[in-house]
Amino acid sequence: MEFLLQQLVNGITLGGVYALVALGYTMVYGIIQLINFAHGEIYAAGGYMGVILISWLFSQGFPPAVCLGAALVLAMGYCAMLAMAVEKVAYKPLRQSSRLSVLLSALGMSIFLQNGLMLTQGVYDRAYPTEMVQGGFEFGGAVVSWMQVIIVGVTVLLLVALNLLVFKTRIGKAMRATAQDKTMSALVGINSNRIISLTFAIGAGLAAAAGIMVGLYYGSVRYDMGFVPGVKAFSAAVLGGIGNITGAMLGGLIIGMIEVLAAGYISSEYKDVFAFVILIAVLYFMPTGIMGENVDDTRV
Amino acid sequence: MKRALYLISMLLLASFVAVGCGGEKKEDKKAEAPKAGLKIGSLGPLTGQYAADGNDIKNGVLAAIEVMNPEMGALGPVTLQAEDDACDPRQAVAAANKLINEKVTAVIGAYCSSATIPASEPLIAAKIFMITPASTNEKVTERGMPYMYRTCGRDDDQSKAAVKFMAEQLKAKAIYIVDDKTTYSQGLADNVEKLAPGANLKVLGHEHVNQGDKDYSAVLTKVKAAKPDVFYVSLQNSASAAPMLIQIARMGIKTKILAQDAVYHPQLMELAKKDAEGVFLTFGYTDKETPAYKKFAEAYKKFGEPGAYSAYSYDSTVAYLKAVKAAGSTDPEKVKAELAKLEFDGASKKIKYKENGDSGSNYVIQVVKDGKFTNYWNPETGELFK
Amino acid sequence: MTIRASKLWLGYGLAMVWFYFLLWPLMGIKPEGLEFQTSLAVWGKVAAASAVLLALYQLKQGGAFRFLEKPAQAGAEALAAVTGRVPTWLALCVVAGAAVAFPFLTERYAHDVAISVLVYIILGLGLNVVVGLAGLLDLGYIAFFGVGAYTYALMSVHFGLSFWLCLPISGCFAAIAGCIIGYPTLRMRGDYLAIVTLGFGEIVRIVINNWMSLTNGPNGILGIKAPGAYWFNKGSFEHIWLNNLEQLYFVILGLAVFTIVAVYRLNYSRIGRAFEAVREDQTAAELMGVNTLRLKLLAYALGAVFGGLAGTFFAARMKFVSPESFTFIESAMVLAMVVLGGMGSIPGVILGSLALIALPEVFRGFELYRMFVFGGVMAVMMLFRPRGLWPAKRMGVRSEEKD
Secondary structure, eight states: OHHHHHHHHHHHHHHHHHHHHHHHHHHHHHHHOOOOTTHHHHHHHHHHHHHHHHHHHHHTTOOHHHHHHHHHHHHHHHHHHHHHHHIIIIIGGGTTSOHHHHHHHHHHHHHHHHHHHHHHHOSSOEEOOGGGSOOEEEETTEEEEHHHHHHHHHHHHHHHHHHHHHHHSHHHHHHHHHHHOHHHHHHTTOOHHHHHHHHHHHHHHHHHHHHHHHHHHHSEEOTTTTHHHHHHHHHHHHHHOTTOHHHHHHHHHHHHHHHHHIIIIIOSTTHHHHHHHHHHHHHHHSTTOSSOOOOOTTOO | OHHHHHHHHHHHHHHHHHHHHHHHHHHHHHHHSSOSSEEEEEEEOSSSTTHHHHHHHHHHHHHHHHHHGGGOGGGOOEEEEEEEOTTOHHHHHHHHHHHHHTTOSEEEOOSSHHHHHHHHHHHHHTTOEEEESSOOOGGGTTTOOTTEEEOSOOHHHHHHHHHHIIIIISOOSEEEEEEOSSHHHHHHHHHHHHHGGGGTOEEEEEEEOOTTOOOOHHHHHHHHHHOOSEEEEEOSSHHHHHHHHHHHHHHTOOSEEEEOGGGOOHHHHHHHGGGGTTOEEEEEOOOTTSHHHHHHHHHHGGGOSOOTTHHHHHHHHHHHHHHHHHHTSOOHHHHHHHHHHOOEEOSSSEEOOOTTSOOOOOEEEEEEETTEEEEEEETTTTEEOO | OOHHHHHHHHHHHHHHHHHHHHHHHHHHEETTEEOOHHHHHHHHHHHHHHHHHHHHHHHHHHTTTHHHHHHHHHHHHHHHHHHHHSOHHHHHHHHHHHHHHHHHHSOHHHHHHHHHHHHHHHHHHHHHIIIIISOOOOSOTHHHHHHHHHHHHHIIIIIOOOHHHHHHHHHHHHHHHHHHHHHHHTTOOHHHHHHHHHHHHHHHHHHHHHOHHHHOGGGOEEOOOOOEEEEEETTEEEEEEOOSHHHHHHHHHHHHHHHHHHHHHHHTSHHHHHHHHHHHOHHHHHHTTOOHHHHHHHHHHHHHHHHHHHHHHHHHHHSEEOGGGGOHHHHHHHHHHHHHHOTTOHHHHHHHHHHHHHHHHHGGGGGGGHHHHHHHHHHHHHHHOTTOSSOOOOOSOOHHHHO
16 A cells, blocks of 8 residues: 555656646647657756756855746746747748658757757756755655655646636637637737747746756756657657647646556566557547547548 | 748758857867877767766777877877767767778777677777777677777676675675666676575565666665665666665665666766765776876866776776887787787776786775765675775 | 848847847856856857858848859759750669769778668658658657567577578568557557557567567677678689678668669559558548558558568678667658658658768767757758658649648
């Protein structure tokens, strides 16, 4: 029981991170039907910005809580700017081209950004000041660290904020309209370019938050850290039904849980196999994911 | 306006390329200045997941060249051609062929055993010396390759030292093993598992994690439940070991931890901080007080702290250059004869290559104490270091 | 200055400011304090270079280079007229001649790169059947390459079977793997397909990495035999191993030519047309009596066969296989070749493979900047030629062009 409880705690933490990254994939996909390969790199950039800002603010003598909060906000802003730039440079000119061309451009940007991070930040891991958040508490025999609490807390907070933004505000309405039909929404006066930019920015902000929390949790960041979570989060987005925000959250949580439980009870070396097999099985019976809508037949 | 923005962003990309070219040219000039002389190559992952270790190797070679250059006389000056293999067998072979084309006479590298083995085929066939400072897999030297040498130790020796330490010094009864599925880390872990029953150690479990994973919580929960006396951690490098140590501490696992030589890197303490304290590791014995080590440390200073394989790569280069100097030429047969005779005090250990190219292992147990790697126990004598 | 030009420069200024905001935090914020020098130096270089390029572009738009453009255009037209008159067979002969003469004119490093390029041409053409012809996005194609490589490696090491015998065997195994992957994906479309194939690719790699008793896990398999051949020597035939890079070059050249011919014939066959019908509009194709499910399976199997062939050669050429060669990024590379070259176009895929394998080797001189430049170039190439370097000629109007 203790064992299960501990694994569940681990799974929720991991799932929360996947969910935050998966949201970026799903939002971008929902609006321009692009698998944004560069998203994992935005997440890595967020991790780096976090460590850069935290160590600078810390050296200026701010208290830890202020450092953390300010770094979180600033890094989210930075990544939003970065993602908007990437969108302008690499995706927008290709909006009329075939979707695979954009996919390839995204792949190129991913390699470009990853190596850009390597060139400016070096090949060595960068240490996070893990001593800022220490300790934890016991809960029914399972150890829960404060860092895990923060991860889950910030994730929930951001998810609630995102839901409010998308479903309760005018901007959110515009985003949903653009995702449904770009031409029609443009006709009723929505600036679709601006909405697309905004979508990229929001997705990137969430990824940046995930990057910082992962850095604090695991103690370090590296320029290629975006790749593995990127693939996992993409799977999560598809599992939940790509294009669907609630689906992405659910998908992230499920993938995180499967991984941890498979590693805990079956075999740690085949845990990714289990994650993918379940993904394939779900898609076989629900070809559009758990919460996805029917995709137009003619799309390739 | 839109068009303009688009255009500019394009230009930005193009200019990045231009900047890249600019940087490149400058380096070229530096490299071209000394004409002729001796050219050696280095092979290692300069990009990708293990880029840090690859750069350590390259820097070790550079330091050695700087030290040896004044001594080389008419044979010099020595220049380096550093190639990237990204730890990918295909790229390693391509890089090896490139080095053959560039007419290098020796290659220091590679890092991953899975890159060293395929790259050695064309190199040895072209009669180019290959001295690996880091590939500890037994097969590297056991294929009867005439020009293949190894400066670091071997996995089988290292696992013996580890098992001996756990049984005799730590008086452990039950151990738990984790590796991250590379030729190196799994090879070591498997050896330990095989040797453990002979030393009355019970293996409670042997788990594998995937490379690139940072979340070990599921495996660690299992370890915690199993309550071993010693937790044997075999990971490919320090960057993956640091998050492991942090999570071990966070989980409240209090067992002793034994790691291996790949984890030896100053960044371990930088990343894991106080969570690295008290971790044991097997590592080739290096006396940091010898003149040879101090000379190395001096030459290496400008690259930062030496990593796990910096001293080995330095010694590999020095050994080759000494042999060339003694032979008076780069003729492979003469150099091979000299390498067989060669014996000197290297930075890492006493260098003496055996018939098959191995240089022997001298693993000791180190411990992380006050943020520093300190020698702890000598398996040869079974005694603690003072 | 015209309004347009000033807008252009305004945009330039904005972009540069934006760029500096992105660059400075990465380079300038340090615990020791804020620093502007290094980031400004890099920024200055980039700004200057892009200003020059922008100015050149403006001059070109303004017609300042017309004196250059006119003769260049005339030359290009003349060249096109000449090449247009050259019969296709002659052009093909020239290409074939160049390919045969290549190893005699170059050094071993070039041979090595050429062999890699040819391997990837086969892979690219195989994936082209799946993506270009049948329109099924596949992100796990490298799995078939792995299946082929491991099939030959195991057959060679355990049973001592020869390379030539193993070629068809590996092809069959890969085709079976293709069907296994294809079957559950038949009902899925578009990007769901992408993630499922990606998942399969990863599953194959993880299984190879973990199935110690069969594949020796991460240690890989050593001691694979090179292809053998009988060669006329001193009045009698004798058996030799084709270890030499030049000999291997001709083996892979032969395989590549076989692949090119096969894919070319497939393109214009009934099946090829059916593939295109499925790609363009599955519902319509089904109405016309095309069995779409069977065709999709066939596309996967056919694509996989070529992957298997390439894998067999890869194992024989490296004499060593390990799971590191079959990662997701390799799948992405092969896909990049197909898209960059031009989907569905054989010369395009060949060009794409050449670009993506040869470029990183050309960029080796950049050292650390290698992959950085490569990624940038990849994105830029896509921006300039979104339909690929050598797009396939297609008839009629397509659905994706309409929207």
